[in-house]
Every structure is written in C-alpha cells, then in structure tokens.
Amino acid sequence: MNEPTLDLPAFLPYQLxxxxxxxxxxxxxxxxxRFDLTIPEWRVMAVLGRFPGLSAVEVAERTAMDKVRVSRAVSRLLSAGRLERRTDPEDRRRTELRLSEAxxxxxxxxVPLARRFERSVMAELAPEELAALRRALGKLLADG
Known part of the structure; x- marks a missing residue:
C-alpha cells in the first residue's frame, strides 16, 4: 500500500x-x-505609523500576526519608549497604541529604507513577472 507523500519544496503554501x-x-x-527591532516590532510600528490609535487586537488583525507576538512586540516597544498607550476616551475598556516621538x-x-529595499526586490523580476506576481498575490490575499 502506497502512503500519500507530499513534495514539500513544490507545495505552493510552503513556497509562499x-x-x-x-x-x-x-x-x-x-x-x-541599525534600530534594534525584530520583525514583529517593525510590523507593529509600520501599521501604527499608517493607522495610529489601533488597539493591540486591531494591530494583530492588520498584521496577520498572532496576539502573543503582537503583545510581546508592543511590550518591548513600550519599554523602549517607541510606543505610547492610552485609554480610548470614548470606550474606557479599549487601549489605543501610537508611535511615540522616538x-x-x-x-x-x-520607511525610505524599506521602500528602497522593495524597489531592489522588485528589480530582480522582469516587469511582466512583477505584474503577474501582484495579480496572483491580489487574488490569494482577497480571500483573506
């Protein structure tokens, strides 16, 4: 009896x-x-830089990270003085997060470093490859 096998390197979810x-x-x-940031910390900062005032749960939703990773990143960023936390004046049960001045x-x-990096990654692909990748990712991410 042949057991089913999986060619992991050719498996699309694994490749992605x-x-x-x-x-x-x-x-x-x-x-x-340069900045002593982990990937989760940068993702938290990136989403709060674009959408200030989110709760930790909302950050987790927008970054597709689990709540524990977000919580650890938020704690470290608060300790480092890179985030500020305040109670939402409209809903005292909700806590808002914002980037501090630092x-x-x-x-x-x-942000400029990240944009430059993105351009360098995109330059590795031919324009038609990049367009196809963006279309394919758009379809895969649309199901959310």
Missing part, C-alpha cells in the same frame, strides 16, 4: 511561506542592526 520569510529576513537585517523618528528613517 519560504519566499515571504526570506524577503522579510533580508529586510529585517537592515533595521535590526517611534515616529525611527519610522521616518525606516
């Missing part, structure tokens, strides 16, 4: 995960050394 991790780790080396300064430095 490995590709995402490799690209993310390449970018992480840029900001880890966090905004780091964010302002990383």
């Amino acid at each position: 995960s490995v590709a995402a991790n490799r690209v993310s780790n390449r970018l992480a080396r840029i900001y880890a050394d 966090g905004r300064a780091i964010y302002a430095e990383i």
